[in-house]
Amino acid sequence: MPNTTAWNRLRYNVYAPVYDLVADRAFRAARRKALEAVDWSPGQRVLIVGAGTGLDLPYLPRDIELHGTDLSPAMITRFRARADELGFDFTTRTMDAEQLDYPDNHFDVVIMHLILAVMPDPTRGLSEAHRVLCGDGQLCVMDKFQPDSHRASWGRRTLNLATSAIATDITRQARPLLEGAGFRIERDEPVMMGTLFRALLACKKTPNK
Numbered sequence: 001m002p003n004t005t006a007w008n009r010l011r012y013n014v015y016a017p018v019y020d021l022v023a024d025r026a027f028r029a030a031r032r033k034a035l036e037a038v039d040w041s042p043g044q045r046v047l048i049v050g051a052g053t054g055l056d057l058p059y060l061p062r063d064i065e066l067h068g069t070d071l072s073p074a075m076i077t078r079f080r081a082r083a084d085e086l087g088f089d090f091t092t093r094t095m096d097a098e099q100l101d102y103p104d105n106h107f108d109v110v111i112m113h114l115i116l117a118v119m120p121d122p123t124r125g126l127s128e129a130h131r132v133l134c135g136d137g138q139l140c141v142m143d144k145f146q147p148d149s150h151r152a153s154w155g156r157r158t159l160n161l162a163t164s165a166i167a168t169d170i171t172r173q174a175r176p177l178l179e180g181a182g183f184r185i186e187r188d189e190p191v192m193m194g195t196l197f198r199a200l201l202a203c204k205k206t207p208n209k
Helices: 005-036 073-086 122-132 154-166 174-180
Strands: 045-049 065-070 089-094 107-113 133-144 183-192 197-204
Touching: 005 073, 005 107, 005 133, 005 183, 005 197, 045 122, 065 073, 073 089, 107 122, 122 133, 122 174, 133 174, 174 183, 174 197
Parallel strands: 045 065, 045 107, 065 089, 107 133
Antiparallel strands: 133 197, 183 197
8 A cells, every 4th residue: 555645644543542552652762852852942833743642742841832733633633632631832733744834934843753754755744844944943853764874775675665554664764854855963863772763853954054
């Protein structure tokens, strides 16, 4: 089954009731470490792309203007309940990460956790994140990545035919994706399962850098 937007919406609607059982405890430390790298300040306008059920929320400051988007309405319903419980000032919208309905230069922080590996076109998704991020904004990414130093092996590419249909792409490389979309990586560290899962903090490139 191809990894299309419609398929992603369908499968995450199905996954939503049990998503926390799989993705909560396993990724807590990785989420916390990734978000601790962000330079937080009161009043920041923050966007979580692919917000899911809101598992990032416990590690965010409460004095921000929070926006959460997800392709799956079922995920958004659970995100709202968690954000309410934790006392956030927030809005949510069902939205495709590759077509963000926000103005240019609108957010101080964009968070993309465990989404780049499942998007049909991560290059387009990162270009949208770049567009809506303000000039001095921060992009926080946490996901599984193939090492930047070499292309995925034949065996890994073969296995990816199955994993990308049911869960995630295991051949994508972080640095080429982020730098190709116009970001400068400021921090890149492994956070889980050796170097498979990495947390990256990036900002927009400037002409002299």
